[in-house]
Amino acid sequence: xxxxxxxxDDDREIVAAIAILLEKEGYEVLKAYDGLQALELAVERRVxxxxxxxMMPKLDGLSAVMKLRERRNIPIIVLSAKxxxxxxxxxxxxxxxxxxxxxxHPQELVARVRSQLRRYNSLGDARxxxxxxxxxxxxxxxxxxxxxxxxxxxxxxxxxTETGIVDLLMRNLGRIFPAEEIYQRVWGxxxxxxxxxxxxxxxxxxxxxxxxxxxxxxxxxxxGIGYKIEKK
Amino acid sequence: xxxxxxxxxxxxxFFCLFLGLHCLIGCVIAAFYVIPIEGxxxxxxxxxxxxxxxxxxxxxxxxxSSLYTAIQTAIESQNQNTEQNEGQNGTESSSLPDxxxxxxYIRYESKEVARSTAGTVSVTEKIPSFPEEYNFILHFxxxxxxxxxxxxxxxxxxxxxxTMESDWELPGFQGGExxxxxxxxxxQLVRCNVWLAARKELLSVSSYDVLASIQSExxxxxxxxxxxxxxxFAGILLLLVYTFMRASRNAFWQAAAGVTAHIWFEWKLIIxxxxxxAVLTGLSMGPFVWGDLSxxxxxxFVNDLxxxxxxxxHNGPMALYCFLERRRKLLPFQKRLIxxxxxxxxxxxxxxxxxxxxxxxxxGGFFIPMIPLTLLAAYFWHRSRKTFCVAxxxxxxxxxxxxxxxxxxxxxxxxxxxxxxxxQAANDLNSIESGIxxxxxxxxxxxxxxxxxxxxxxxxxxxxxxSIISYVQLLQEEELPDTAKGYVEILAKKAERLKTMVQDVFxxxxxxxGNLTMQNEPLDxxxxxxxxMADMNEQIESSTLSFxxxxxxxxxxxxxxxQKLYRVFQNLLENILRYSLEGTRVYLRQETDFNNTExxxxxxxxEELLDSVDLTERFVRGDDSRTDGGSGLxxxxxxxxxxxxxxxxxxxxxxxxxxxxxSFPVFHAPQGEKQESEITPADSPEKMDSQGGPTExxxxxxxxx
Numbered sequence: 001x002x003x004x005x006x007x008x009d010d011d012r013e014i015v016a017a018i019a020i021l022l023e024k025e026g027y028e029v030l031k032a033y034d035g036l037q038a039l040e041l042a043v044e045r046r047v048x049x050x051x052x053x054x055m056m057p058k059l060d061g062l063s064a065v066m067k068l069r070e071r072r073n074i075p076i077i078v079l080s081a082k083x084x085x086x087x088x089x090x091x092x093x094x095x096x097x098x099x100x101x102x103x104x105h106p107q108e109l110v111a112r113v114r115s116q117l118r119r120y121n122s123l124g125d126a127r128x129x130x131x132x133x134x135x136x137x138x139x140x141x142x143x144x145x146x147x148x149x150x151x152x153x154x155x156x157x158x159x160x161t162e163t164g165i166v167d168l169l170m171r172n173l174g175r176i177f178p179a180e181e182i183y184q185r186v187w188g189x190x191x192x193x194x195x196x197x198x199x200x201x202x203x204x205x206x207x208x209x210x211x212x213x214x215x216x217x218x219x220x221x222x223x224g225i226g227y228k229i230e231k232k
Numbered sequence: 233x234x235x236x237x238x239x240x241x242x243x244x245x246f247f248c249l250f251l252g253l254h255c256l257i258g259c260v261i262a263a264f265y266v267i268p269i270e271g272x273x274x275x276x277x278x279x280x281x282x283x284x285x286x287x288x289x290x291x292x293x294x295x296x297s298s299l300y301t302a303i304q305t306a307i308e309s310q311n312q313n314t315e316q317n318e319g320q321n322g323t324e325s326s327s328l329p330d331x332x333x334x335x336x337y338i339r340y341e342s343k344e345v346a347r348s349t350a351g352t353v354s355v356t357e358k359i360p361s362f363p364e365e366y367n368f369i370l371h372f373x374x375x376x377x378x379x380x381x382x383x384x385x386x387x388x389x390x391x392x393x394x395t396m397e398s399d400w401e402l403p404g405f406q407g408g409e410x411x412x413x414x415x416x417x418x419x420q421l422v423r424c425n426v427w428l429a430a431r432k433e434l435l436s437v438s439s440y441d442v443l444a445s446i447q448s449e450x451x452x453x454x455x456x457x458x459x460x461x462x463x464x465f466a467g468i469l470l471l472l473v474y475t476f477m478r479a480s481r482n483a484f485w486q487a488a489a490g491v492t493a494h495i496w497f498e499w500k501l502i503i504x505x506x507x508x509x510a511v512l513t514g515l516s517m518g519p520f521v522w523g524d525l526s527x528x529x530x531x532x533f534v535n536d537l538x539x540x541x542x543x544x545x546h547n548g549p550m551a552l553y554c555f556l557e558r559r560r561k562l563l564p565f566q567k568r569l570i571x572x573x574x575x576x577x578x579x580x581x582x583x584x585x586x587x588x589x590x591x592x593x594x595x596g597g598f599f600i601p602m603i604p605l606t607l608l609a610a611y612f613w614h615r616s617r618k619t620f621c622v623a624x625x626x627x628x629x630x631x632x633x634x635x636x637x638x639x640x641x642x643x644x645x646x647x648x649x650x651x652x653x654x655x656q657a658a659n660d661l662n663s664i665e666s667g668i669x670x671x672x673x674x675x676x677x678x679x680x681x682x683x684x685x686x687x688x689x690x691x692x693x694x695x696x697x698x699s700i701i702s703y704v705q706l707l708q709e710e711e712l713p714d715t716a717k718g719y720v721e722i723l724a725k726k727a728e729r730l731k732t733m734v735q736d737v738f739x740x741x742x743x744x745x746g747n748l749t750m751q752n753e754p755l756d757x758x759x760x761x762x763x764x765m766a767d768m769n770e771q772i773e774s775s776t777l778s779f780x781x782x783x784x785x786x787x788x789x790x791x792x793x794x795q796k797l798y799r800v801f802q803n804l805l806e807n808i809l810r811y812s813l814e815g816t817r818v819y820l821r822q823e824t825d826f827n828n829t830e831x832x833x834x835x836x837x838x839e840e841l842l843d844s845v846d847l848t849e850r851f852v853r854g855d856d857s858r859t860d861g862g863s864g865l866x867x868x869x870x871x872x873x874x875x876x877x878x879x880x881x882x883x884x885x886x887x888x889x890x891x892x893x894x895s896f897p898v899f900h901a902p903q904g905e906k907q908e909s910e911i912t913p914a915d916s917p918e919k920m921d922s923q924g925g926p927t928e929x930x931x932x933x934x935x936x937x
Contacts, residue, residue, distance in 0.1 A: 011695055017702035024709075055691075081691040083735070085749065103697040103731050106705040178759070195759070199766030221763055223794030224755025 002028040008038035009053035035059025054080040069095035075116035111211045118152040138232030142170040174231035242484030248474040255467025296401040302426040309345045333443040339425040366429035374422040376404035489539030497547040686741040736865040743872030756787040764801040776814045783822045790896040792877035803866040813838045830895040841885045
């Protein structure tokens with residue numbers, strides 16, 4: 001069965017473009033052009049994911065999300081031209097699962113849709129929930145036994161060094177490691193040009209696990225201090 | 233109309249009080265001085281209210297005296313007969329007046345002496361009978377009197393003894409000597425037979441008619457009584473109206489107090505004393521007028537006391553003082569203050585002069601007038617001291633306020649006492665302050681408008697840009713001829729640049745208007761620069777430039793927002809990569825002392841740099857053609873972000889040598905407190921198999937290049 005996605009934005013061209021891209025990916029797409037219409041469709045039809053713009057006539061996107069959250073538990077991606085951190089935090093705190101700022105890359109949006117749907121559908125996955133050695137963190141999951149990282153439930157192919165870095169950071173979620181420490185622990189030797197070496201690997205891991213490697217959500221550089229995987 | 237009626241209401245309430253009180257006073261005076269006739273209030277009341285005139289005391293007295301006259305007539309006629317026989321012409325005999333209201337028939341022994349001519353008295357067997365209209369018949373048979381009214385006998389004698397209170401003064405009382413009838417000789421009296429008949433409905437004959445006068449007086453009195461009652465109740469009613477017109481009455485008294493407040497207290501005292509004197513001595517106008525006037529004076533005086541706080545303050549000396557104060561106020565501030573000195577000296581001089589005068593005038597007893605004089609002097613001394621203290625205190629407050637204003641503190645307006653010498657200065661200061669505050673507020677609101685404009689514009693730019701990027705993406709996925717593919721590629725690139733620019737414009741505007749949200753924390757600036765370089769390693773490696781990096785060996789901590797600082801160095805490095813002459817060297821150097829750390833980036837520009845252009849200005853670029861990939865905001869963003877983080881940023885050009893200098897104050901962690909990020913223990917319970925512990929001194933993790 002094809003998964004059904006509702007796209008709501010008052011800009012018809014944007015809705016059309018997103019619809020074409022998503023249909024290409026094999027999803028069924030419903031369109032809405034204001035908040036009320038979006039809310040009605042999301043409640044009446046079997047919608048599995050909602051992409052909603054914040055600024056919409058009749059009912060704004062955030063209110064629609066709040067109202068929908070009372071009845072449905074589907075993933076919601078909020079689109080907005082506001083790029084402030086406070087706007088993002090507000091969007092996420094009222095029940096959105098993801099916040100994408102305009103202008104966005106269509107590919108990035110599609111990737112986020114895929115990620116959200118995969119997580120939504122694999123929530124009851126027995127394999128991942130039963131294991132004790134599994135460290136879950138948002139989209140990511142790391143099995144300490146297998147030394148394997150999953151993103152949206154898919155195993156990620158990592159090199160030995162990358163696995164070492166991921167192992168260190170996933171076991172200490174949110175903790176900031178200076179490059180030297182990562183180097184010493186992973187490579188096991190005296191640090192030489194640690195910053196460059198570590199950064200290269202960090203970038204490579206990012207490209208494998210992040211949806212938009214330029215704006216990483218998980219593997220982050222803490223400027224002037226070190227590196228960490230954000231705890232979600 | 234409405235307002236007019238509202239205005240007149242207070243006066244109406246006062247009118248009610250005035251009229252009502254006078255009504256009552258008039259009633260009381262009338263009750264005590266005018267109305268009381270003989271017999272007192274009770275009789276007056278009976279008299280005024282009796283429906284039948286025959287029930288009144290006056291009627292009884294009239295009948296008694298008529299009987300007396302009738303008997304006298306009878307006896308005199310007998311005597312006349314005797315005297316006539318003796319040839320003597322007697323004096324004029326008294327006789328009953330002829331009135332149709334009172335009929336009479338008088339007999340002496342069996343001989344008729346007189347009968348009424350005004351009415352028909354028919355006599356049969358020497359006993360008269362009267363017409364029906366005459367309902368009250370009194371008969372004296374020589375010994376006792378019987379009366380019949382409407383066929384009913386009337387009790388005339390009561391207990392049988394004559395007292396002063398008895399209205400009927402008749403012969404035949406036990407111990408009958410007490411009445412006037414005792415003056416008649418007893419032997420003659422028993423021979424008299426008198427009938428008197430009073431008419432029920434009196435005829436108005438003349439005002440001198442015995443019975444008609446009773447009735448007319450009764451009518452007059454009952455009218456007077458009615459009038460009295462009316463006036464009394466009108467008075468009560470008016471007072472009640474006054475009592476219930478609470479608001480109007482207060483308004484009136486308040487207004488009255490407002491008027492009386494202007495009168496000097498001395499005048500009030502004099503008038504009061506005059507009234508007191510007049511009332512006590514009872515001047516020619518009579519006690520009532522004076523009493524009334526003093527009553528009203530008393531009213532207004534008490535009212536004055538009630539509404540005008542400290543009414544004694546409004547007096548002659550005070551008026552003089554106020555006048556002098558007003559004159560003083562007109563002088564410039566300096567002269568005004570100087571006035572205080574002479575004023576005190578004049579006061580002292582006056583006091584000494586008065587003391588001398590007292591000493592000379594009263595000799596030994598001079599201290600008696602000196603006591604109040606000294607008290608007064610002490611009072612004035614105290615007052616002037618207080619004024620001086622207040623002036624000093626207010627000067628202090630004004631000075632404090634001026635320095636507060638200069639510090640930019642926002643305080644409620646300064647209020648000094650109204651008549652203070654510094655009041656004008658305080659007002660001026662307040663208006664300066666409010667002017668400043670207004671200007672600042674206007675500036676803030678215009679800033680806010682600017683920010684809103686920016687965020688709206690950026691929103692309006694971002695929405696179509698989203699469409700452009702999306703459709704370019706769709707186009708790229710279509711099967712297109714090669715030329716078209718090249719065009720779409722250009723579109724994609726330019727759309728991407730536009731996106732960066734819109735974001736940059738937004739950021740730089742926010743920074744320029746001071747609206748960045750900063751998350752400052754202590755961080756290692758050296759490490760941040762290394763990380764940034766590592767982050768951009770690919771671009772650096774792929775360029776033809778060679779970097780000469782000399783960074784501090786030790787960690788150098790600054791207190792800043794890491795993300796913003798990363799943007800600063802990213803922009804600087806991108807600038808260098810974009811605008812440097814190929815194959816040249818780039819120098820990156822850090823110099824640190826105890827207080828400051830300075831990072832200098834030097835490169836050789838590809839284009840000629842113009843001295844006149846400030847490169848950190850928004851949208852200014854080294855080349856005027858603007859064909860390169862930058863937004864023209866790189867240095868501007870670097871500058872505003874550095875400054876937002878508390879550092880300073882400057883650019884120097886020397887020929888083609890371009891130098892950017894970022895300097896920050898070094899952050900010294902308080903003693904005994906290590907950097908939080910470094911000492912946080914691992915979240916995971918199992919420790920990694922590593923050589924070093926998870927916690928490490930930041931000093932120990934410096935790099936060695």
